[in-house]
Amino acid sequence: MNNIENKILIRSMRDVFIDALRIKMKENNRIFFVSADFGSPALDGLREEFKDRFINVGIAEQNLINVAAGLGLEGYIVYAYAIAPFITMRAYEQIRQNLSIASQINPINVNLIGVGAGLSYDMSGPTHHCLEDLSIMRLLPNFSVFSPSDWKLAENFIDYSINNNNPKYLRFDSKALPAIYENIENLDFENGFYELAKGDKICLISTGYMTHRALNTAKILNNIGVIDIFMLKSINENSLFDKIKNYKYIITIEEGFIGNGGLDSLVSKIILDYQSGIRLKRFGINDKYVFELGDRNYLHKLNKLDENSIINEINKLS
Amino acid sequence: MTDFDFLKQKAFETRKETLNLAKISSGFRLASSLSSVEIFIALYYGGILKFNSKNPKLEERDRLIISKGHGSISLYPILADLGFFDKTELKKISQPDSFLGDIPDTRIPGFETINGALGHGLGVACGVALALKNKKSDSKIFVLMGDGEFYEGAVWEAIMFAGHHKLDNLILIIDNNKISMLDYCKNIIDLSPIEEKFKNFGWITKKSDGHNVEELFNNLFSLKNNKDICPKVLIAETIKGKGVKQLEGDVLCHIKSLKNEEIDKAIKELIL
Numbered sequence: 001m002n003n004i005e006n007k008i009l010i011r012s013m014r015d016v017f018i019d020a021l022r023i024k025m026k027e028n029n030r031i032f033f034v035s036a037d038f039g040s041p042a043l044d045g046l047r048e049e050f051k052d053r054f055i056n057v058g059i060a061e062q063n064l065i066n067v068a069a070g071l072g073l074e075g076y077i078v079y080a081y082a083i084a085p086f087i088t089m090r091a092y093e094q095i096r097q098n099l100s101i102a103s104q105i106n107p108i109n110v111n112l113i114g115v116g117a118g119l120s121y122d123m124s125g126p127t128h129h130c131l132e133d134l135s136i137m138r139l140l141p142n143f144s145v146f147s148p149s150d151w152k153l154a155e156n157f158i159d160y161s162i163n164n165n166n167p168k169y170l171r172f173d174s175k176a177l178p179a180i181y182e183n184i185e186n187l188d189f190e191n192g193f194y195e196l197a198k199g200d201k202i203c204l205i206s207t208g209y210m211t212h213r214a215l216n217t218a219k220i221l222n223n224i225g226v227i228d229i230f231m232l233k234s235i236n237e238n239s240l241f242d243k244i245k246n247y248k249y250i251i252t253i254e255e256g257f258i259g260n261g262g263l264d265s266l267v268s269k270i271i272l273d274y275q276s277g278i279r280l281k282r283f284g285i286n287d288k289y290v291f292e293l294g295d296r297n298y299l300h301k302l303n304k305l306d307e308n309s310i311i312n313e314i315n316k317l318s
Numbered sequence: 319m320t321d322f323d324f325l326k327q328k329a330f331e332t333r334k335e336t337l338n339l340a341k342i343s344s345g346f347r348l349a350s351s352l353s354s355v356e357i358f359i360a361l362y363y364g365g366i367l368k369f370n371s372k373n374p375k376l377e378e379r380d381r382l383i384i385s386k387g388h389g390s391i392s393l394y395p396i397l398a399d400l401g402f403f404d405k406t407e408l409k410k411i412s413q414p415d416s417f418l419g420d421i422p423d424t425r426i427p428g429f430e431t432i433n434g435a436l437g438h439g440l441g442v443a444c445g446v447a448l449a450l451k452n453k454k455s456d457s458k459i460f461v462l463m464g465d466g467e468f469y470e471g472a473v474w475e476a477i478m479f480a481g482h483h484k485l486d487n488l489i490l491i492i493d494n495n496k497i498s499m500l501d502y503c504k505n506i507i508d509l510s511p512i513e514e515k516f517k518n519f520g521w522i523t524k525k526s527d528g529h530n531v532e533e534l535f536n537n538l539f540s541l542k543n544n545k546d547i548c549p550k551v552l553i554a555e556t557i558k559g560k561g562v563k564q565l566e567g568d569v570l571c572h573i574k575s576l577k578n579e580e581i582d583k584a585i586k587e588l589i590l
Contacts, residue, residue, distance in 0.1 A: 032448075052452065053452070055448065058475075058478075060478075063444070066441025066472065066476065067441060067444050067445040067448065069442050070446040070448070073431070074446055074453070093435055094438060094441070097438060098438055105423065105424040
């Protein structure tokens with residue numbers, strides 16, 4: 001399961017997820033797919049096959065959420081699909097009132113799929129980067145926040161998303177990425193994380209794309225632990241603390257703003273709540289948007305999110 | 319045969335009960351709630367809306383989404399009278415142990431959605447309309463909106479959507495009281511001609527005196543039974559603060575609270 005050498009299959013998590021969903025839509029006629037004029041190769045087949053349950057609302061994320069909420073009120077399982085910064089931030093009040101607040105009284109199963117986690121739309125600039133979503137979506141009561149690091153996790157989340165009657169945010173990378181996980185049919189999503197490598201004094205905790213960086217880093221250095229957090233909300237805090245309590249240093253790595261509610265906040269809260277003496281070092285984007293142009297590796301170097309920058313910091317610790 | 323004298327009597331009683339509620343809670347939007355009284359009367363007592371007060375979630379019911387959530391406190395006495403909840407609850411409005419707040423939420427039997435934030439109801443109703451069609455349900459989805467909500471951009475996303483998708487099971491009622499919080503709508507951004515705008519987006523439109531229960535009933539009945547394949551809108555011409563001299567004609571009546579003695583006087587002055 002935690003074979004970190006398994007990097008053979010490179011696939012796009014959104015296409016794998018949509019292909020799996022298409023099979024579910026055949027079996028279950030209570031599933032709707034609503035898009036804000038956003039596609040994917042896999043979606044072409046789905047929208048052709050389910051003309052009555054695929055709706056394109058146009059470039060109208062506010063209406064995307066409202067239409068999804070209305071379908072959800074009537075008991076349908078809904079997937080709403082758009083580029084990550086737009087589905088979260090353009091429509092935040094629709095999400096707040098009609099999903100987060102509403103579902104506290106009457107559960108609604110609406111799954112927001114945001115494509116373009118972090119800097120994955122690297123060349124498109126700061127409007128298309130999504131560095132705020134982990135913070136602002138974790139903030140919403142009654143929501144789950146799912147941030148997979150590979151397509152296998154994404155594929156396996158299908159059943160969880162259908163069977164759990166609450167609003168969820170699915171943060172998908174826009175790039176095809178290698179598989180990290182194997183044989184995870186029985187993965188416990190409620191636990192919220194997976195220990196990919198055990199370490200000695202130092203453990204890297206990451207989410208999404210950055211788990212690939214964490215694994216690369218751990219391959220270069222010896223005795224570094226790696227934990228992949230895929231449920232940014234909600235996670236089994238007892239279980240996570242149990243895994244990290246014997247480390248001297250925890251290093252969080254996320255492709256998002258740090259210090260304001262994202263992965264680092266999740267981990268620092270646990271360390272604080274358990275009154276642990278673990279030292280925390282945080283990697284992410286500081287309080288500035290990224291205007292520089294270049295591929296993701298280049299943008300990561302600029303923001304000290306590349307393996308070398310992480311290794312330099314680790315060497316300072318030990 | 320609909321008994322319009324009965325509807326008028328119910329409108330009178332509802333207005334009186336709504337004013338009584340304002341003696342217990344001074345925080346709710348009284349003027350906005352008074353402009354929609356006859357609309358609720360036509361829907362609930364006129365038999366336009368299919369409902370079951372003992373089973374508010376009955377699948378066969380018609381749905382009503384009240385997008386102007388703050389302006390629907392006049393529905394509290396109606397829902398209590400019809401048995402959605404006990405009448406004693408009215409006396410507890412906005413008290414710590416009550417589920418009846420200054421803005422209604424879905425803990426109240428009969429309320430489908432929470433709409434404290436404006437301009438959301440029509441979009442959500444579009445989703446409900448799609449769902450009802452997918453279920454092959456005969457139920458209709460009604461929406462009540464205030465005219466001030468039309469300044470929210472998402473409303474126009476929904477108007478376009480409903481027109482394009484020919485949501486013929488959706489009936490929108492506009493409580494066109496012509497006053498927003500700070501000014502007359504025509505001075506903020508003139509919304510007229512609102513009817514023409516809807517026609518251009520492929521809706522069937524009707525206009526009605528929003529305080530004449532007979533006219534409201536006839537128009538709603540006609541829209542509900544209209545077989546044209548498109549969404550329908552009734553523009554109800556209303557008066558903000560209707561029935562209360564101190565509120566009617568006051569451009570700032572939205573945020574006006576009345577003292578108890580003023581309310582008692584207003585109740586005495588109500589006309590059947």
